[in-house]
Amino acid sequence: MLNKIIDFCSKFWGQFIDLIKWVFETIFILISSLFYYIFDAFLTVIETIFNTINFAEITALTSIQSWTGLDTQIIWVLNYINLTTCLGFIIAAYSIRLLLNLIPASLTRI
Numbered sequence: 595m596l597n598k599i600i601d602f603c604s605k606f607w608g609q610f611i612d613l614i615k616w617v618f619e620t621i622f623i624l625i626s627s628l629f630y631y632i633f634d635a636f637l638t639v640i641e642t643i644f645n646t647i648n649f650a651e652i653t654a655l656t657s658i659q660s661w662t663g664l665d666t667q668i669i670w671v672l673n674y675i676n677l678t679t680c681l682g683f684i685i686a687a688y689s690i691r692l693l694l695n696l697i698p699a700s701l702t703r704i
Contacts, residue, residue, distance in 0.1 A: 664672075
């Protein structure tokens with residue numbers, strides 16, 4: 595009789611713990627799916643914004659060869675050192691730095 599009670603209690607608590615694990619796993623899956631869909635929608639919006647920008651015109655305007663007022667030797671040197679690529683890297687780095695400054699310091703300090 596006592597063995598049956600002990601078996602029942604051990605089975606009951608084992609099943610109860612399995613139920614709690616299942617509930618937490620389900621909640622975790624729901625929350626992660628929710629964040630995935632929000633992030634996916636955000637990336638879709640960003641992709642749409644970038645698709646509307648015509649980068650061919652921007653690169654044509656910033657190309658060193660379109661600086662016709664300069665001497666040909668200066669244009670050759672600027673092309674040789676890849677000035678436009680360098681300026682693009684610097685602008686991208688500053689943009690990332692400014693975007694990272696929007697994160698409050700209280701969230702980044704551990």
